[in-house]
Amino acid sequence: MLGRNIFRRRKMKQEYATGENFSTTLGIDLEKNLQDLQVMLGNPGDLVIRRLMLGANVGAAVVFINGLSNTEDIHNDLLKNLQRNREKESDSRTPEEMLNQLQLDLISISSIEKTNSLDALTLKLLSGKSIVYVDGVAEALMLGTEKWESRSIEEPVSESVIRGPREGFIENLQTNMVLIRRHIRDPNLRFETSEVGRRSKKKLVVCYMEGIVNPDIVKEVNRRLSSIDMDSAMESGYIEQWIEDSYLSPFPQMDNTERPDKVASSVLQGKVGILLDGSPFALIAPITIDNSFKSPEDYYDRWLIGTFLRIIRYIGAFITMFLPALYIALVSFHQGMIPSQLAFSIAATREGVPFPAFVEAIIMGFTMELLREAGARLPKTIGQTIGIVGGLVIGEAAVSAGIVSPIMVIVVALTAVASFTIPLYSVAISFRLLRFGFMLAAAVLGLYGIVLVYIMINIHIVNLKSMGIPYSTPFAPTFIKDWRDMVLRAPIPMLNKRPESLKSKDKRSGNLRR
Known part of the structure; x- marks a missing residue:
């Protein structure tokens, strides 16, 4: 029996080390489930296992990662409730009934999920959730006790303005979503959550306005995001470089910003925002060449x-x-x-x-x-x-x-x-x-070289696209009505329609444009 367990541990460690995505279901034996979890994680020093009794005969265990979970919530809303219940309840309940009562009545935590998969359980544990095992039940509860340190909301460093909001994104995804909701209090605002990275399993959110955005743009963004295959996306720049149309182009095909007001305004315009957990920079797509010369401050001052x-x-x-x-x-x-x-x-x-x-x-x-x-x-x-x-x-x-x-x-x-x-x-x-390319051309051919390089760059820009939208819009193809917010910024009352190039479902707009 001991040799069989050692062989199983070695096999699980080998499979985990080689990155193979194995699926293991939980059993009814509490100690075996805890042992499998320790083998999966390599028995780290910050893994906390708190054993306790439910009633007189049923054992249970609370597991969490020290530093990722909120220990105060675990102590006040979980352990205290379980200990008080043990004194009051009789021993006539089955383990399944105890688990269901924990989920429905005894645990004072808003987010509770149930699973029988060791893979899903481990992922949630590493995300800051705490796990409750009950001996005799092949399922476990996953409790929303996430909490880790993050910096406070500060003024954006890379996009400072004289007039405008002073708040910027931080590395916490939930906080960044709240900052956008503060600017858009509309039930049609959508946040689609997914995961990116085979090993990092970071959360990624696609933000858009249903009823405004062109569904084809959302579909194209999601298609490209689903094609991402990397171990980890440390920053939103990884996402940008993976899903952009031409990685050989010197021009960025997506905007990156620290400003929630800029993301909110772009979403209201009919664009898509992409937020990555752990990154203070959000991505905006699609963009055109004229977006490079626009600043949020343009709309906060007179035209x-x-x-x-x-x-x-x-x-x-x-x-x-x-x-x-x-x-x-x-x-x-x-x-x-x-x-x-x-x-x-x-x-x-x-x-x-x-x-x-x-x-x-x-x-x-x-x-x-x-x-x-x-x-x-x-x-x-x-x-x-x-x-x-x-x-x-x-x-x-x-x-x-x-x-x-x-x-x-x-x-x-x-x-x-x-x-x-x-x-x-x-x-x-x-x-x-x-600039260095122009300098070299000028040194070889003079003004003729400058003109030739300029023509080559224009040809490249005309052929470049951002999520299927021509990068040279509204110059070519030409959208005359969009010129009201290009080099010249028309008065706010005149900016009453969204860009024609985005083919938004709702054409009229009373919002600011970016």
């Missing part, structure tokens, strides 16, 4: 201010991608296009510089990216100081040493500042990467 800010962002994106390349092309190939006084000034500043304009731009651009990355990784108290002071010191030293010209320092600094005007961080990085 003239919102329009002005968007124009600034478009100009900033143009400077980010084209300014260094234009400087290289004009200085190296098209000097005749530069006004005479400016040409003389540039020639005077470049006197004695040993490198061509392209090498200058690469050196300074790469140095600026190094400083930006270093400033992001350093502690907040010194990160910004290092970025600013480091740029000034290195730029001044490079000019004094005759390595680069002063105007190149101005061009690179203006390019770096302009990149911060783009609200979506992932799009800003894409533009910064494309």
Whole structure:
């Protein structure tokens, strides 16, 4: 008998270690069920097993993971009730009747489930639930006693605004769902929950408005999510990269945000939100290229201010991608296009510089990216100081040493500042990467090279899609009515219809648009 149990333990451990998904049902023997659970988990030190008696003859056990479960709820709403009941009840009940009475009468916990599967029981235990076994019953109760530490709701770090809500998502999925419900108190708001990761079994929620969203978009999102096959999704970026249309594209095909108000507004617009447990960033799909230049703050200020800010962002994106390349092309190939006084000034500043304009731009651009990355990784108290002071010191030293010209320092600094005007961080990085491609093309073919690369990027954008929606919408295909909320932001009373490209079931809208 002992040899048989040892062989069974080894077999279960081997199957669990190799990741095979075996299914084991519970038996009626309490000690055997506890032994199987310990073998499954490897008998960890934080596994708590509290044995007790129900009546005079029936044994029971309460099992939970220390740190994942709320011990106060277990003590007050479970153990106390069981101990008091043992003193009052007679011993005439069968084990099945005791288990049913525990579920219906004695346990003061709102969420109670019953199972006979060891796999399901283990998954719930590792999620923070506590388990109640009763000797003589081949089933167990799973109690909703989850509780683990999480940070408080704070202002979003990556999307700060002057005017607007100051609350952002955190790593707790339930809290994030509540934050969205605070903005949308509509019974048609849907949260579809599933699991992702063969081993992590993390909860993933798809959020949308029934009666507004196009059902084909929800179906496509769910189809792609069901195809995910990985051990664990540590962050929503894993989900984004798995289900996006083209992983080779430099442009993100989904928006990621820390702001509940942005997710709520997008859902009301007819889009789909994706929330992952453990990640403070939610995904929004589908998106188009013009979403990269929109910020929630555009709608909280008057339309003239919102329009002005968007124009600034478009100009900033143009400077980010084209300014260094234009400087290289004009200085190296098209000097005749530069006004005479400016040409003389540039020639005077470049006197004695040993490198061509392209090498200058690469050196300074790469140095600026190094400083930006270093400033992001350093502690907040010194990160910004290092970025600013480091740029000034290195730029001044490079000019004094005759390595680069002063105007190149101005061009690179203006390019770096302009990149911060783009609200979506992932799009800003894409533009910064494309800038080096434009610089290389300008060094080889001048303005013709810039035009060729620009045409190639436009061809790529026109062929790119986000959940089946053309990425270049509403430019191509053209939806004239959607231009009211593109470069120009029309007054709020005029934004009374949802985007035509989303093919929403309810076309009219009194809500803000993103």
